[in-house]
Amino acid sequence: MSTFSSPTPAPGGRKLAASALKSAGLIDRDEHMRDVSSENPGGRKGISKIRSHRPRPMDIFRDQPGHSRATMLASRSQPGASIEGIPIRGAASARNSTVGRLRRNVPGIASVSAAAGGRVATVAVKAVDIWRDFVKRRWNPETRFLNLESMSDDPELGKHGLLPPGVPGSSMREASVIFKLASQLKPLPQTISLANNNIGSGQLLSTLAHHLPKLANLSLQNNDLKVWRDMDHISGRKGKLEHLRELILLGNPLRELEIKNGRGDKYKSEVTRRFPSLVMLDQEAIATIAFDAPTPSCTASTEERPTATTFPFEMKPSFITGVDNAVISNFLVRFFPLFDNQRATLLDAYHPSATFSYSVNTTIPSRARIQGLHSSREFPNQRKLDWSVWLGDSRNLTRLGRSDGAEKSVNTLHVGSEAVIRAITSLPKTKHDISGSPDKFCVDAWPIGKGDSMKLFISLHGQFNEEPSQGIRSFDRTFVLAPAPPGSRAKLNGWDVVILSDQWTVRAYSSHEAWRPGPMRVQTGERLPTTAQQPPQAMPQQSGSTMIVPSQAQLEEALSGFSEPQRRLIVEICQRTGLNVKYAVDCLQNNGWDLDRAVANFEQVKGVLSRDAFL
């Protein structure tokens, strides 16, 4: 055990992820890129090569190394390359695939498309319109369900000679167009069924997570997926459906062979390992022990599989074990809106002798300070925040020895639901965005105690906006919950659980990036050049985050080779983007040291940058 353990180590994954900027053409090619091209041995530049790629914006860079962002934009504006709000991805499809297909399959249009580039554009738009009509026809906004089943039987597609995914001759570009169009639906699709499409390659799905990252339910029933590698396109590091709750793989050789050979358990664990958020697989619930189960696991769960619920927490180290996710989810989803808007009504949710206290940590966390989160233009409201409203009641027992300590420590522990409500209603109004980005919360939960005395322990980390300034604060909060007894005030008011303990630490904002999951790095092998000269030290990191807190001296050292105007630009980029010095320099160099271009470039590629790129 030489590292802080992380439940989701992905050996080698970091290396792959690290190449995002490289892939973006900002810096030189690396192994990963060779890996990618090797999927297509002998691939030349041009259509055949592009086809083998995921059509990400960065692929444009990759195929044309050294191109500036301006070039990339230019390529977007070519005739036929931009299709009504479908940027680059749809464009590639239309230009390289759909049009060609139209040419081949519809003689009437073929003569048109053979004409000048402008005419081609017209045809391309038409093809996309056909896809768009198709997607709309298959869309049910009420249930947020996009039915993409049996696409080869669709008469309209057939009439126009379009080849849907799974049909011989179709490529991932058709799939990409469909997913892109799906991502433009309002509201966003929650459920997609791709059943009965004879899909034999997971690569067809490789853009799904990019376009619909929050997809909750996916059916791939009755397709021809055979190997686990196929699933990596929707569960790998670059295209992961992190919010997937339900997956159906029935009728695929991948599943059927495992089941037939008595390896059902292995199959299940392979799937749940890839999709930790999964609740339902092949129409069966993935087993969890209910909160009120007669044989509680106590805290001694041997299962470390992280799971997720409808409450948005997906940081991998989050885990809920030995307890029905829904219990926690229901509680949190109900608690926080009331806490934000109608605190007094929470009287029902607290046990008559519940305890509540909070403490305030006003220290600005080191990385947040380096990133300038508290003074940056991106967070203008941070400066309006004022700790004084919190300090009066803050219970910090490290100050116990001081003259006012003992008295304060008594007064700041609120016992009994009415006292709790009095205390929480006197605190600043908050807004916890629990329906927003799931990355912003992190939940650990498990049962404690046994039998009748069983309780539920929840440790929650997250952030909230404080009224009236709208500045952001981070927090840690610990709850101890008990099942609400029948006939109790909580139960009668619809709470399944009642709060026994509520302990809250409010602290200066630090980005939720801090707990992004991933392998733990102990500074071996991948040291940044700026620190490589120093003797190796074991620097523990929070799993998944680059917990590198460069000192001022290290920063100075990294900047020493640059002129003063350049240094200012580098620091500015670091502050505005959170990139580390190395990547900030790459970004600037590849954008002619133009600040605005560099930031814009960053905005384009930030979604695919690895954590290595950041402070």
Add this chain to the structure above:
Amino acid sequence: MDVNVIAKHFTDFYYQTFGNDRSQLAALYRPESMLTWEGKQILGVQAIVEKLTTLPFTKVQHQVVTMDAQPSWPNTNLIVSVTGFLKVDEDNPIPFSQVFHLVSSDNSFYVYNDIFRLNLG
């Protein structure tokens, strides 16, 4: 029982021992104790001590910034929340948060749950 005093004594002792000789922390855990370290659960004295003593640093010091404690259910339990900095070897301090769930037994307390996270950025 004054939970505040107990919590203060406990955390002072815990972090001091952690800095001096982590293996001595064994005395604070029981077979049913669970350490949750960055989302990974480690059960039992032996496994916990092994985890703590094999952490990849030699010198470690906790600087506690906030500490709060509440009595919990049953009445002999304590929930203690700590935030602060972890200073490892000669590196810069790293913020951490830690929650202890203490249970009393035979007039002393042991750690039933210990939840540690380096998540403060």
